Amino acid sequence: MKAKSLSAIVMPLVLAQACAATVRQTRKAPPPQMIPAGTPRQPPPAPGDVDNTPNTDPDIRRLAFITPTARPVEIVYRHRARSMGSPTNGTLENGRCLPSEGPGFVDFSKNRCATDETIVLLMFAIKEVMTAYPDTPPIVLGSLSRPGGGPLKPHRSHCSGRDVDIGFIPANGRPLRHFVNLGPEGIDYDRTFFMIANLIATGRVKYIFINYSLQSRFYEAAKRMGYDEDQLSYIIQYPRPRKLRTGIIRHARGHKRHFHVRFACPDRDTQCTDE
Ligand SMILES: [Zn+2]
Numbered sequence: 001m002k003a004k005s006l007s008a009i010v011m012p013l014v015l016a017q018a019c020a021a022t023v024r025q026t027r028k029a030p031p032p033q034m035i036p037a038g039t040p041r042q043p044p045p046a047p048g049d050v051d052n053t054p055n056t057d058p059d060i061r062r063l064a065f066i067t068p069t070a071r072p073v074e075i076v077y078r079h080r081a082r083s084m085g086s087p088t089n090g091t092l093e094n095g096r097c098l099p100s101e102g103p104g105f106v107d108f109s110k111n112r113c114a115t116d117e118t119i120v121l122l123m124f125a126i127k128e129v130m131t132a133y134p135d136t137p138p139i140v141l142g143s144l145s146r147p148g149g150g151p152l153k154p155h156r157s158h159c160s161g162r163d164v165d166i167g168f169i170p171a172n173g174r175p176l177r178h179f180v181n182l183g184p185e186g187i188d189y190d191r192t193f194f195m196i197a198n199l200i201a202t203g204r205v206k207y208i209f210i211n212y213s214l215q216s217r218f219y220e221a222a223k224r225m226g227y228d229e230d231q232l233s234y235i236i237q238y239p240r241p242r243k244l245r246t247g248i249i250r251h252a253r254g255h256k257r258h259f260h261v262r263f264a265c266p267d268r269d270t271q272c273t274d275e
Helices: 006-010 116-132 189-201 212-224 229-235
Strands: 060-066 072-078 082-086 089-093 105-107 139-141 163-167 205-209 258-263
Touching: 060 116, 072 116, 116 139, 116 189, 116 258, 189 205, 189 212, 189 258, 212 229
Parallel strands: 105 139
Antiparallel strands: 060 072, 082 089, 139 163, 163 258, 205 258
C-alpha cells in the first residue's frame, strides 16, 4: 500500500494535540520523575489553545501526558474497541487494525489489530522517534492481535488487543522487513530506548519485555537520556538480578530480536483484566 503521511493515520485519531495544562485529565498522569532533570518546560499555552469543551460522549477519550522531552501532549481519540479478559485468555471487540505499512512503520504480521488506545499510542511513539531521528528506517512491527482477538500462535498472550511486538532499531540504519537477530552490537539502543521512553511516558504501558542479556545496554541508554537512579529503577529491571522481575522493562525468554509492549486495560473497559 502506498504510504500515507503519518498525520493521515494519526489525525483521524488525534483530534487535538494541544498544551494540556488546564485540560481535565481522564487518567492518572505518569509520575513527574519521568521527565529527565534539567529539561526545559515548554511555555504555558496561549489563551484559546486549550479545548475546555465538556466531554459528554463516553467514546471520546483524552490522554494527557508529558513527553520525555517535557512537551505536554493531549491525544483525543474515539474509543470503539473493547479489550475483554486477559492478554493470555481474552478477546477483542471492534478491534482497530493497522495496514501492513504506513508512515514510519512496516508490519510483517497478518495480525495487526488492537484497541484504539494501543494503536493511537503506538503511532504516537513512532512519530516521536521519526521526528527526533528522521533518518530512522521504518520501525518493524510484528504481531498485535487478530481482529477479534483470541489465541494467537505461537504467542501465549496477544489475545486482547493490548500486546505489540516491535523490532529493535538497527544501528546500521538498514531498513528491515522482519525481526532480525541484530546481535548485541547491532542495536541502536539510544533510538530504541527513545521510543520506549515515549511509550512509558504515556502512563499507559504496563510492561515491556526485553531479554535480560540486553538490558544493561538499555540501562546505559536511559542514563544517557538523563534519567536518575530512582527513575531507572522504575523503568528497568537491570541491575537487579535476572530472576527479580520488576520495573516496567523486565526479562522474558526470547525477546532478543524485538521488544514486547503490554498496555494496561483501557479506562472503563470493565471486562478487561490484567492477569
Ligand atoms: Zn509478543
